[in-house]
Amino acid sequence: MSFEIVKRESADFGGLVLPRTELSSSAHSTDLMKFTRERIQQRGTAELITVYVAVPDLGWTAVIGYRCTDLGQLEVGDVLVRVPAGYFAKFTPDGRSSDPIEDVWIQAELAEKEGRIERAYAEEIEVFRAPSNVELFISLA
Known part of the structure; x- marks a missing residue:
């Protein structure tokens, strides 16, 4: 497992909402999550982001969408979420799983369990660039 601590500036993201989402290595593989990701990808979004x-x-809410640099980019009916600036542990796939999204979440769960990171349980960002480039940013306390 390898990760790096990074400082991210605040950023805005637009997209579709999935309330009461389970936060785990298998969350991305639910039928509703797959369906919603496909809807966003059909719009031509090259970088699929889940915040x-x-x-x-209530637990966790997922916003599946895209980065917004201004409000003009926000699609009608989508929501806007702002992730404040802060420190994050950045994970990339290391081969633990054949599924790159599952891979980064397994690493994050293991890093927390081993005490290598202290999660803030605030906004967390998953960036997916097809076909298998994934970055996971876990908010740190």
Whole structure:
């Protein structure tokens, strides 16, 4: 497992909402998640981004979409979520799994379990560039 600590500037993301999303290495493989990702990819989005937002008393909400540099890019009916600046552990696939998204989540779960990172359980960002380039940014406390 290898990861690096990075500082990210605040960023805005637009997309479709999936409430009460399970935050785990298999979350991306649910039928609803796959369906929603396909809808965003059909728009011609080259970089598919999923932002996981902690919602008190509800768990996690996923916003599946794209980076917005200005409000003019926000599609009608999509929501906008801002991820504040902060420090994140950045994970990339290392071959633990044949599925690159599952791979980075397994690494993050293991890093937390081993005490190598202290998660803030705030906004977390998964960036997918086809066919298998994935980056996972886990918010740090």
